[in-house]
Amino acid sequence: MPETITLEVFRYRPEEEQEPTFQSYEVPFRKDWVVLDALNHIKDEIDGSLSYRWSCRMGVCGSCGMMINGDAVLTCAAFLETYLPGPIRVEPLANFPVVRDLVIEMSDFMEKLNRVSPWIIPAEEKPVSEGEYLQTPDELEDYKPYSMCINCMLCYSACPVFGLEPGFIGPAAIAIAQRYNLDNRDAGNEQRMEVLSDDEGIWQCTLVGECSAVCPKSVDPAGAIQRYKVTATTEWWKSKLMPWSQ
Amino acid sequence: MATHKGKTNEPFWWALFGAGGVLAAFCIPVLLFLNGLAIPLGWIEPPRYEDALALVQHPLTRLFLFGLISLSMFHWAHRFRFTLYDGLQIKHLNFLVALMCYGSAVVVSILTAVVLFQL
Numbered sequence: 569m570p571e572t573i574t575l576e577v578f579r580y581r582p583e584e585e586q587e588p589t590f591q592s593y594e595v596p597f598r599k600d601w602v603v604l605d606a607l608n609h610i611k612d613e614i615d616g617s618l619s620y621r622w623s624c625r626m627g628v629c630g631s632c633g634m635m636i637n638g639d640a641v642l643t644c645a646a647f648l649e650t651y652l653p654g655p656i657r658v659e660p661l662a663n664f665p666v667v668r669d670l671v672i673e674m675s676d677f678m679e680k681l682n683r684v685s686p687w688i689i690p691a692e693e694k695p696v697s698e699g700e701y702l703q704t705p706d707e708l709e710d711y712k713p714y715s716m717c718i719n720c721m722l723c724y725s726a727c728p729v730f731g732l733e734p735g736f737i738g739p740a741a742i743a744i745a746q747r748y749n750l751d752n753r754d755a756g757n758e759q760r761m762e763v764l765s766d767d768e769g770i771w772q773c774t775l776v777g778e779c780s781a782v783c784p785k786s787v788d789p790a791g792a793i794q795r796y797k798v799t800a801t802t803e804w805w806k807s808k809l810m811p812w813s814q
Numbered sequence: 815m816a817t818h819k820g821k822t823n824e825p826f827w828w829a830l831f832g833a834g835g836v837l838a839a840f841c842i843p844v845l846l847f848l849n850g851l852a853i854p855l856g857w858i859e860p861p862r863y864e865d866a867l868a869l870v871q872h873p874l875t876r877l878f879l880f881g882l883i884s885l886s887m888f889h890w891a892h893r894f895r896f897t898l899y900d901g902l903q904i905k906h907l908n909f910l911v912a913l914m915c916y917g918s919a920v921v922v923s924i925l926t927a928v929v930l931f932q933l
């Protein structure tokens with residue numbers, strides 16, 4: 569077991585430098601440490617100027633995603649041991665602009681997420697006195713996998729199409745749209761379809777599948793997209809062949 | 815009822831792509847096995863020429879072969895369009911690429927129809 573391991577960390581301080589650089593830090597190697605622990609050690613003990621996002625340390629908040637040796641991962645779930653003997657290259661999530669060090673600019677993602685109306689749009693609002701909107705376990709199962717998304721954006725970093733086409737609404741936004749589309753309490757399909765079946769929506773996807781491969785929550789956004797392509801295609805043909813059904 | 819406000823044509827091409835993919839995946843291995851392995855290697859009795867011709871001349875067989883070849887071509891065309899589009903980074907030529915890809919599929923479909931109906 570080595571005593572230490574080296575992290576090569578991407579640094580970018582826009583007020584000081586034009587170009588990003590890499591800085592090496594030697595941190596203690598501990599079997600129970602994840603990359604995020606090593607970053608916290610650097611921040612607390614070695615170099616307080618390092619910037620990065622994190623919160624929960626348990627794969628729930630979705631804020632600690634980074635590229636580790638080129639792969640998009642949650643740093644709170646990436647054990648140092650996996651990367652022995654090192655060095656470990658730590659970079660900000662790919663395909664996003666960098667604000668500073670390991671912090672990426674995510675307002676584009678937030679805007680896209682908002683575009684798919686990620687909330688339940690009921691056909692008609694019931695007064696509270698009428699009680700809950702009941703749902704069977706089977707109905708819950710229809711959308712549950714998609715509801716596990718933690719908005720970590722790893723799938724955007726892994727998606728080569730998003731890398732080439734920043735306009736692409738992207739894997740998580742589509743999976744989250746499906747989380748509501750497939751919920752029997754929701755009636756927002758129509759308004760979401762305008763966004764999803766747009767040229768910047770599902771049709772950009774060429775089924776590379778990397779989004780599902782990197783997703784830490786097994787959301788399977790690639791599956792959500794394929795499933796939605798079938799739905800959108802069916803609706804499109806219906807609207808062409810049976811215009812009266814609209 | 816859901817609507818397509820945007821003027822996207824993608825569902826049209828995707829439907830041909832999807833149909834071609836499914837049909838090719840199910841039928842081509844069987845056809846290849848029969849005509850490419852089993853018959854040449856003598857595992858099964860080869861049909862007589864007249865029987866094979868009669869089979870191909872049957873309207874249902876013609877329709878099937880036409881559908882299989884044409885839709886497989888549209889499957890290829892759609893894939894290839896995106897391969898060129900993303901792979902070569904030529905999105906400014908989007909229209910030209912699409913025309914070339916789907917156009918090839920149309921041409922092959924017409925040739926297929928001509929050949930099949932002349933048999």
Ligand code: SF4
Nearest residue numbers: 717718720721723783
């Ligand atoms: S779909 Fe998976 S990878 Fe993408 S943002 Fe959600 S949890 Fe993260």
Ligand code: FES
Nearest residue numbers: 624625630632644
């Ligand atoms: S710190 Fe919350 S997901 Fe890693």
